[in-house]
Amino acid sequence: MQATVFLIPTYLHPDAPETIPAYVLPAVQQCHAFFVENERTARRYLKKLWPQMVIDEYQWFTIHKAEAQVLHDFKQLLSQQKNIGIISEAGCPGIADPGQILIEAAQQTGATVAPLVGPNSIILALMASGMNGQHFQFHGYLPIDASARRQKIKELENEAANKNCTQIFIETPFRNNQMITEIVQTSKPTTRLCIAADLTAPQQYIKTNTITEWKKKQPDFHKRLCIFLLAANTV
Numbered sequence: 001m002q003a004t005v006f007l008i009p010t011y012l013h014p015d016a017p018e019t020i021p022a023y024v025l026p027a028v029q030q031c032h033a034f035f036v037e038n039e040r041t042a043r044r045y046l047k048k049l050w051p052q053m054v055i056d057e058y059q060w061f062t063i064h065k066a067e068a069q070v071l072h073d074f075k076q077l078l079s080q081q082k083n084i085g086i087i088s089e090a091g092c093p094g095i096a097d098p099g100q101i102l103i104e105a106a107q108q109t110g111a112t113v114a115p116l117v118g119p120n121s122i123i124l125a126l127m128a129s130g131m132n133g134q135h136f137q138f139h140g141y142l143p144i145d146a147s148a149r150r151q152k153i154k155e156l157e158n159e160a161a162n163k164n165c166t167q168i169f170i171e172t173p174f175r176n177n178q179m180i181t182e183i184v185q186t187s188k189p190t191t192r193l194c195i196a197a198d199l200t201a202p203q204q205y206i207k208t209n210t211i212t213e214w215k216k217k218q219p220d221f222h223k224r225l226c227i228f229l230l231a232a233n234t235v
Helices: 025-027 039-049 068-079 100-107 122-127 146-163 173-186 211-214
Strands: 005-008 033-036 061-062 082-086 111-117 138-139 168-171 192-197 205-211 227-230
Touching: 005 025, 005 039, 005 100, 033 039, 033 068, 033 122, 033 205, 039 082, 061 068, 061 146, 068 082, 068 100, 068 227, 082 100, 111 146, 111 173, 122 205, 138 146, 146 168, 146 173, 146 227, 173 192, 173 211, 173 227, 205 211
Parallel strands: 005 082, 005 111, 033 061, 033 082, 138 168
Antiparallel strands: 168 227, 192 205, 192 227
8 A cells, every 4th residue: 555645735825715625634634744844834724724633643744955864754654654744834835845855755655646736826926927828937036146136037038038938936025126126127128027926815916017117116015925927028
């Protein structure tokens, strides 16, 4: 009997419990252990999902980019045919998430990997942006150094134009405004920028404008959870 690794989605925002499908709960109830990005918030999430859950009856492991010991413990449980749940801090495990290393190990050991549907900021933002959803790239965080970041923005804009490819990236919330300023100052006037903030939350914001339009009015996104999408005229 093979072990199953359930990739358990969680909220992007705690005020949006409806974004978690009903079939996630039966998967949680089949797990013997949980590997999570943040144990405190994962416990709180599962207790909200399943109030009768006795949290201390399960084994808990914090991923922290899957150090050698965590990876060893993960493989050990799989060898014992224990079902495991992997939970990201927000959204779907394995997507811009350290759980990917554990999932790779699960594939290598022949365990069954069961991805469960849930909210994902990359997909939600792309859906709402009006940009190319057939050809896109996600780059995670851009360089912290200002000069390197501006150079990267130019590279992404050129690639967007040359390949008709939507470029998607994120930033630490307290640097959002700086990022937007640099995009606006670096990109061509006709390039389109979509800013998606606080997805699934009551204050959700999604707007696509040309750089020219963003220059006229740049909202304040300081400390908001944002994702950025860039599209340029094809050459």
